[in-house]
Amino acid sequence: NAGVTQTPKFQVLKTGQSMTLQCAQDMNHNSMYWYRQDPGMGLRLIYYSASEGTTDKGEVPNGYNVSRLNKREFSLRLESAAPSQTSVYFCASRVSEAFFGQGTRLTVV
Amino acid sequence: AQSVTQLDSQVPVFEEAPVELRCNYSSSVSVYLFWYVQYPNQGLQLLLKYLSGSTLVESINGFEAEFNKSQTSFHLRKPSVHISDTAEYFCASLAGGTSYGKLTFGQGTILTVHP
Numbered sequence: 001n002a003g004v005t006q007t008p009k010f011q012v013l014k015t016g017q018s019m020t021l022q023c024a025q026d027m028n029h030n031s032m033y034w035y036r037q038d039p040g041m042g043l044r045l046i047y048y049s050a051s052e053g054t055t056d057k058g059e060v061p062n063g064y065n066v067s068r069l070n071k072r073e074f075s076l077r078l079e080s081a082a083p084s085q086t087s088v089y090f091c092a093s094r095v096s097e098a099f100f101g102q103g104t105r106l107t108v109v
Numbered sequence: 110a111q112s113v114t115q116l117d118s119q120v121p122v123f124e125e126a127p128v129e130l131r132c133n134y135s136s137s138v139s140v141y142l143f144w145y146v147q148y149p150n151q152g153l154q155l156l157l158k159y160l161s162g163s164t165l166v167e168s169i170n171g172f173e174a175e176f177n178k179s180q181t182s183f184h185l186r187k188p189s190v191h192i193s194d195t196a197e198y199f200c201a202s203l204a205g206g207t208s209y210g211k212l213t214f215g216q217g218t219i220l221t222v223h224p
Contacts, residue, residue, distance in 0.1 A: 042115075042199060042215050098150035102152045
């Protein structure tokens with residue numbers, strides 16, 4: 001009964017490095033989401049996938065790419081990390097009564 | 110476009126006192142409203158929701174929120190708080206259907222309950 005699983009939980013990157021944040025859900029939900037959380041700004045939507053095979057930009061997509069690999073998995077890629085991307089990243093599934101992962105705390109130095 | 114405004118960034122309160130966390134939304138279409146809670150170093154958990162029907166909704170741990178269409182508000186209340194209620198609370202709105210669309214979150218309110 002895992003729900004939404006994110007990996008890794010913590011990551012430190014140097015400016016310019018790339019990485020992929022992984023997310024998987026085992027609840028057979030169609031929609032999946034990536035948010036970033038910054039102090040005083042709530043959660044802002046980066047990208048979402050309404051169903052397998054589709055992805056759309058959210059509020060803050062610049063500097064990110066996503067892949068909906070299958071119904072279970074939705075990954076977020078930072079091609080060239082910048083200090084402004086230091087944040088806590090959350091993956092979620094299902095838009096109403098959304099289920100959230102535990103988050104990935106990313107620091108870019 | 111939707112927007113959600115939480116009117117207080119921090120709310121300190123003493124244990125067993127009542128509390129209200131304020132949330133206003135803007136939407137030109139039918140809207141669904143949610144409150145989520147985030148404990149330190151954890152993800153968000155759904156606290157309660159308004160989809161339709163009764164405008165007063167309750168959670169299992171004593172919180173309640175009232176959907177007020179005329180004031181475009183969805184304030185969260187609890188008559189007597191506990192230390193364990195210390196957390197950050199997020200109000201969110203969803204426009205359109207409940208099977209698609211995007212949640213829009215407020216900025217969050219940190220509730221701190223003091224003994």
